[in-house]
Amino acid sequence: AQSVTQLDSHVSVSEGTPVLLRCNYSSSYSPSLFWYVQHPNKGLQLLLKYTSAATLVKGINGFEAEFKKSETSFHLTKPSAHMSDAAEYFCVVSSSNDYKLSFGAGTTVTVRA
């Protein structure tokens, strides 16, 4: 069994300040973890993925995430938010023996000018 909890349903930041989106997971097997972004009325775009290589994963648009097995977390960060980062973000887990993805409920990011 696998599941994902995104700890914040909404995050608001000022442009140029850091962004932190928190994600905890549970998985019976070695997990693969993903962060996707969705802009309004659009499909999902992959930001980054962790598949048991380096625990610090760099993605597109300046985002990165750190896999912490002891804390079962995979938090997403960006040092400096841009207006274009306003979107919904999904943390996703998949177990190594099951290609099915389990999605978190999403975190909506608002960026203030």
Place this chain on the structure above:
Amino acid sequence: DGGITQSPKYLFRKEGQNVTLSCEQNLNHDAMYWYRQDPGQGLRLIYYSQIVNDFQKGDIAEGYSVSREKKESFPLTVTSAQKNPTAFYLCASSISGTGVYEQYFGPGTRLTVT
């Protein structure tokens, strides 16, 4: 330009009518998926197909049907048996096989049933 296309972008239907949502991919992926997205609930898997002429139910398959006659195409039919069909529907595809592969998503179809 490789990718996944879904049509139409917006769809309106009367209650009691079946409706088919289109999904086409030119990524040469074996696996395809249909998800339903409702506000505040993330994505839920409706059906998936790992290979042509084969598909399996996901977590919320009741009231939906699919076919996979071609590798590129995976249409979803929302039947009148689906109690609450109004939602945003997303199609995805991925490489198939052992291991975990990221899924690539289409732009979605917003279905409104009144």
